[in-house]
Amino acid sequence: xxxPAGRPAGRSALGTQHRLFxxxxxxxxxxxxxxxxxxxxxxxxxxxxxxxxxxxNPVAVWNPLHWSSANFSAAWRDVAGAxxxxxxxxxxxxxxxxxxxxxxxxxxxxxxxxxxxFAGRRKxxxxxxxxxxxxxxxxxxxxxxxDLLQTDGYVNKALSFLHLISQPVDWLGGLHVTVVLGLVxxxxxxLILVLYAGLDRIDPALIEAGRDxxxxxxxxxxxxxxPLSRQAILTxxxxxxxxxxxxxxxxxxxxxxxxxxxxxxxxxxxxxSSGGVLEGQGAVFSLLFLLLLTAPMIYYVVATNRSxxxxx
Amino acid sequence: MSTAVTKSPAQANGVTGxxxxxxxxxxxxxxxHPWFLEGFTWLYLIWSLVPVALAVLxxxxxxxxxxxxxxxSWRWYFSDPVNSVLHNPDLHAAVVQTxxxxxxxxxxxxxxxxxxxxxxxRWRGPxxxxxxxxxxxxxxxxxxxxxxxxFFVFTKLFTGVGLxxxxxxxxxxxxxxSWPALIVQARLVTIGRxxxxxxxxxxxxxxxxxxxxxxxxxxPAIFASAVLVFSGVVDxxxxxxxxxxxxxxxxxxxxxxSQQRGGxxxxxxxxxxxxxxxxxxxxxxxxxxxxRWLTRGERGNRLGALTTIAGGEG
Numbered sequence: 001x002x003x004p005a006g007r008p009a010g011r012s013a014l015g016t017q018h019r020l021f022x023x024x025x026x027x028x029x030x031x032x033x034x035x036x037x038x039x040x041x042x043x044x045x046x047x048x049x050x051x052x053x054x055x056x057n058p059v060a061v062w063n064p065l066h067w068s069s070a071n072f073s074a075a076w077r078d079v080a081g082a083x084x085x086x087x088x089x090x091x092x093x094x095x096x097x098x099x100x101x102x103x104x105x106x107x108x109x110x111x112x113x114x115x116x117x118f119a120g121r122r123k124x125x126x127x128x129x130x131x132x133x134x135x136x137x138x139x140x141x142x143x144x145x146x147d148l149l150q151t152d153g154y155v156n157k158a159l160s161f162l163h164l165i166s167q168p169v170d171w172l173g174g175l176h177v178t179v180v181l182g183l184v185x186x187x188x189x190x191l192i193l194v195l196y197a198g199l200d201r202i203d204p205a206l207i208e209a210g211r212d213x214x215x216x217x218x219x220x221x222x223x224x225x226x227p228l229s230r231q232a233i234l235t236x237x238x239x240x241x242x243x244x245x246x247x248x249x250x251x252x253x254x255x256x257x258x259x260x261x262x263x264x265x266x267x268x269x270x271x272x273s274s275g276g277v278l279e280g281q282g283a284v285f286s287l288l289f290l291l292l293l294t295a296p297m298i299y300y301v302v303a304t305n306r307s308x309x310x311x312x
Numbered sequence: 313m314s315t316a317v318t319k320s321p322a323q324a325n326g327v328t329g330x331x332x333x334x335x336x337x338x339x340x341x342x343x344x345h346p347w348f349l350e351g352f353t354w355l356y357l358i359w360s361l362v363p364v365a366l367a368v369l370x371x372x373x374x375x376x377x378x379x380x381x382x383x384x385s386w387r388w389y390f391s392d393p394v395n396s397v398l399h400n401p402d403l404h405a406a407v408v409q410t411x412x413x414x415x416x417x418x419x420x421x422x423x424x425x426x427x428x429x430x431x432x433x434r435w436r437g438p439x440x441x442x443x444x445x446x447x448x449x450x451x452x453x454x455x456x457x458x459x460x461x462x463f464f465v466f467t468k469l470f471t472g473v474g475l476x477x478x479x480x481x482x483x484x485x486x487x488x489x490s491w492p493a494l495i496v497q498a499r500l501v502t503i504g505r506x507x508x509x510x511x512x513x514x515x516x517x518x519x520x521x522x523x524x525x526x527x528x529x530x531x532p533a534i535f536a537s538a539v540l541v542f543s544g545v546v547d548x549x550x551x552x553x554x555x556x557x558x559x560x561x562x563x564x565x566x567x568x569x570s571q572q573r574g575g576x577x578x579x580x581x582x583x584x585x586x587x588x589x590x591x592x593x594x595x596x597x598x599x600x601x602x603x604r605w606l607t608r609g610e611r612g613n614r615l616g617a618l619t620t621i622a623g624g625e626g
Binding site: 022024028029036037039113114126128138152153154185242243248249253283286293297 | 345346349350352353356357359360361363364366367370378379424425427428430431432433434435437439440443446447449450452453454455456457458460461462463464465468469482483485486489493517518519522543546547549550553554564565568569572581582585586588589592593596618
């Protein structure tokens, strides 16, 4: 983190005298992150800008001056060319993620709001129950729904008992609603935790002031609580939207048909299923995906830096 | 729903402004308990937890079905000679691999991240601040992209590593190192500089300051981050999915995925999932108790400990 403005660097005796010691402490981490975080991203660039050998396998080119656009144009043909298949997948991914994050927010906010503001003496109980899914593996939670959504599973049994359906629904046969609700179920615990932390931090005096000044419960919420929780909502949305965009397993588990393929599957398939032939294009897609997500990520980093500096 | 007309203090005092709007319809008691919200929260909790409870229950089912209860048995854990977790070599290997990865990664990540956070925090300079940025970036980058980068680096550049356990450990350490770093940094900010400066004034060297003063103060944060890293590795899927190469280095999450996708993997998978769940819960409980013990005598409460253990402070 940069030294706060107004305080000349090295003002403290600790900072100047023993800089070498602190540098030595940080060194292993710096070397590790360089070799295994910065270099790997250069490797993606080298593969994306690389060429194909005579067997059609990608060859990494490490010198940026020799990078070619072969992989890029191949990837672009998949997005927008005559036989494009990626365009509709991107659109579907965006719709899924938009719906899933909106539903998540609508479910998570009231629950987090209740626990933060009204749970009273039972707060610890509610908090344990809210945090519990965080400790249950994602795969186990998906497995649970796969059990329930079988044609002879409890969801169909319950729905036919209530006479809502006349014959069993094949929930796992490629329904959009299953995948979207699966995404909601998968990522909502993270959102709820962030929202709870944000709402819990709001000073109750501010809310009481709103009430005392004559606002009713709904308007206090809209004019006081909601604006104060804006940062938590943004962070929470980012924390759920980013992994949802890169999700490739939820739809595979809950439907597995081509009608519900998401963008993450394109990257995953080009890497693992094509036997290496499409790795170059997979790298290009990863890069494009990364560029697309850079704006919200940088926003997040800046926001966290700002708030941690305020705390100092 | 109550329709009682209870005047708010503001109305009683004749406050104008927004109160005029409020007077147009009867007011409810503003301090009543929000039963609707509470009901909603309970529905959410049922929806989020009951499916998993049922999945755990059916791992003890004495039959293949996951919707018809056929009696209690340990069949899928160890009684069944072929398909139980104990006797099926692939299932068995998945449990062992998950435990191994979690231990190795925690043992490497925590010291690395703590030293990094301490160094970056005090060693001010452009290199330190840019790596602080890189560390936060590694925290928010989508796991799939990071996994792809790791896949390339181990198959094209550091080909000696290849795919398998070593690649998994290296990738998981990099992916998780921001947990201890962020939590320790947050704790360093709360501790402030006065202890360090006092120790230095009394003649302590930086090493003594770190070892004798900072370490004891940072122990709760280090402990909490170890718990988070361990459970994070148990739960991890994307990285190990991309970097595993055969059944000997396939952990539980990937095994469940590969068996379950597009079909029904049978109740032994529920047993595997239940083992994962028990592992995570044990770590969580140890983490909670340990964190409370380490922070005894400090201000703060059990709610704070709960959110810290769940990563609420990161």
